[in-house]
Each structure stands twice: as C-alpha cells, then as structure tokens.
Amino acid sequence: MKPRVPRPSSPEDALPDSILLPSGPFPVTWRRSTRARRLSLRLSRAGDSIVVTLPTRASPQTGVSLLHAHRDWIARQLQRQPAAICFAAGCLIPVNGVAHTIHHAPEKRGGAWIDADHKLHVSGDAAFLARRVRDFLQALAHKQLGQRLQDLAGRTGFAPKTFALRDATSRWGSCSTAGRIMLNWRLIMAPHFVQDYVILHELAHLKHHNHSAAFWALVDQMCPTRNEAELWLKNHGLALMRAG
Known part of the structure; x- marks a missing residue:
C-alpha cells in the first residue's frame, strides 16, 4: 500500500472559523464564488454566522482584512437581531400569524393541541416540551401547507410533482427542475398571506426556473400581496428562522 500523500496546504485552510466580538466568538462562513464581482460580508439569514464571499481572484487575506475591518458593524447587526422565539412554557409563539401561549400540562395526555383561547397545550415531561412543540408545528405545517399548496396549484394550473417539508435555515421554499416543491415548516408560524406568497413563488418556478422579469x-x-409579504418576511422572518 502506498503511503498517503498529504494534500498541500493552501492559504484558505488558515481562514478563521470565528471572529472575536465583545460578546464572545461568533462563527464565520467562507464562500468562494465564481459569480461574485467583489468581496462581500453579510449576516446569514438564520443569524447564526457571518458569511464572507470571495470572488475567484480575491486572496483569502483580503477577506480576513474585510472581516476584521467590519468588526463593529457585525456587533451592531447582532444587537439588532430580534429575540428568538422560545419553545418553553409561558412563551408566546405565532401559529398562522396569531400569537399562542405555550401551556405545559404534565398531567395530561395527547402530545400537543390548540384550544379556542389560543393556548398550545403540551403534555408530558417538561424535558420534552420543546421537542413536542416542534413536532406539533411540523405536523400542522405538513397538513395545512400541503393542503394550501394543492388549493393554489388547482387555482393557478401549476401542479408540482411532489411536495416535502424541510428544516431549512436560509430559505423559505424551493422548486427543483423535476417539479419538486419544498417548503420550510417554519412558514406555519407566518400569516396566511405570507404562506401564500411563498407557495405561489415556488409554483411560478414550475414555468420559469429563474428569477427573470417574466418570472x-x-x-x-398570481400574488397581488407580494410586496406586503416580502416586507413581512424582511421584518419578521429572522425571528421565525431562529425559533425553537
């Protein structure tokens, strides 16, 4: 057997995976892009890392310099992040855009359910409460978002081949060239008009698999409330992405 020859190291191997802020280390994600024309730095949609994009010819060191030059900007962006939606007893969580209070009912059975007073009751041990809230929301999303997708597909005439839910952290939906639509289960927390916008957006990709003017x-x-829905996601989407 020939001895394994170690791969030559490159400058990108030494890129830092975090940056030290006043609040402590914060993750950094590095991306090399053939389409990017300039260096860029942004907070990830989920708010859990700083994404630095390097054009093809940019040196890793220029990316590191950009990162450290914007240390204060990063700290300010993190301070502006909305508080995460907590899956714990007494917390408020949105369901279809309506606030519900999580109520722990350890003596009850049946998992989780919603009553007429907008309370989400969760039975069982407190250690499993967050998981049961998540399971309940995902099951509700599969039922309600799946049905809404069918309804809007029938109305528009664009029918996906398959449908699936995903636990994505950076996108609300996607549509493959094979006609498979994916929706983020966290959409079940958004208002109905926002859910409809995301679904119609993906249905439109069945005709235009791009983001052209025609798309x-x-x-x-198909969606007259597109601007309102996009504004809602801009203002509240991050909080949903971080929920749980």
Whole structure:
C-alpha cells in the first residue's frame, strides 16, 4: 500500500472559523464564488454566522482584512437581531400569524393541541416540551401547507410533482427542475398571506426556473400581496428562522 500523500496546504485552510466580538466568538462562513464581482460580508439569514464571499481572484487575506475591518458593524447587526422565539412554557409563539401561549400540562395526555383561547397545550415531561412543540408545528405545517399548496396549484394550473417539508435555515421554499416543491415548516408560524406568497413563488418556478422579469411578472399576477409579504418576511422572518 502506498503511503498517503498529504494534500498541500493552501492559504484558505488558515481562514478563521470565528471572529472575536465583545460578546464572545461568533462563527464565520467562507464562500468562494465564481459569480461574485467583489468581496462581500453579510449576516446569514438564520443569524447564526457571518458569511464572507470571495470572488475567484480575491486572496483569502483580503477577506480576513474585510472581516476584521467590519468588526463593529457585525456587533451592531447582532444587537439588532430580534429575540428568538422560545419553545418553553409561558412563551408566546405565532401559529398562522396569531400569537399562542405555550401551556405545559404534565398531567395530561395527547402530545400537543390548540384550544379556542389560543393556548398550545403540551403534555408530558417538561424535558420534552420543546421537542413536542416542534413536532406539533411540523405536523400542522405538513397538513395545512400541503393542503394550501394543492388549493393554489388547482387555482393557478401549476401542479408540482411532489411536495416535502424541510428544516431549512436560509430559505423559505424551493422548486427543483423535476417539479419538486419544498417548503420550510417554519412558514406555519407566518400569516396566511405570507404562506401564500411563498407557495405561489415556488409554483411560478414550475414555468420559469429563474428569477427573470417574466418570472416576477407571473408572481405579481398570481400574488397581488407580494410586496406586503416580502416586507413581512424582511421584518419578521429572522425571528421565525431562529425559533425553537
């Protein structure tokens, strides 16, 4: 057997995986892009890392310099993040855009259920409460979002081949070239008009698998509340992505 020859190290191997802020170390994600024309730095959609994008010819060191030059900006962005939605007894969580109070009912049975007073009751041991809230929301999402997808597909005439839920941290939905639509289960926490926008957005991709002018014209035609939905996601989407 030939001895394994170690891979030559490259400058990118030494890129830091975190940056030290006043609040402590914060994760950094590095991306090399052939399409990027310039260095860029942004907070990830989930708010859990700083994403540094390097164009093809940019040196890793220029990315590191950019990162450290914007240390104060990063700290300010993190301070502006909305508080995470907590899956714990007494906390408020949105279901279809309506606030519900989590109520722990250890003496009850049946998992989790919602009553007429907008309370989400969760039975069993407190150690499993967060998981049961999550399981309940995911099951509700599969039922309600799946049904809404069917309804809107019938109305628009665009029928996906398959449907699935995902626990994505950076996108609300996707549509493959094979006609498979994926929706983020966290959409069940958003208002109905926001859910409809995301679903119609993905249905439009069945005709235009891009973000061309023709695609957006179709989205606007099918979803008159597109601007309102996008604004809602801009203002509240991060909190949903961090829920739980």
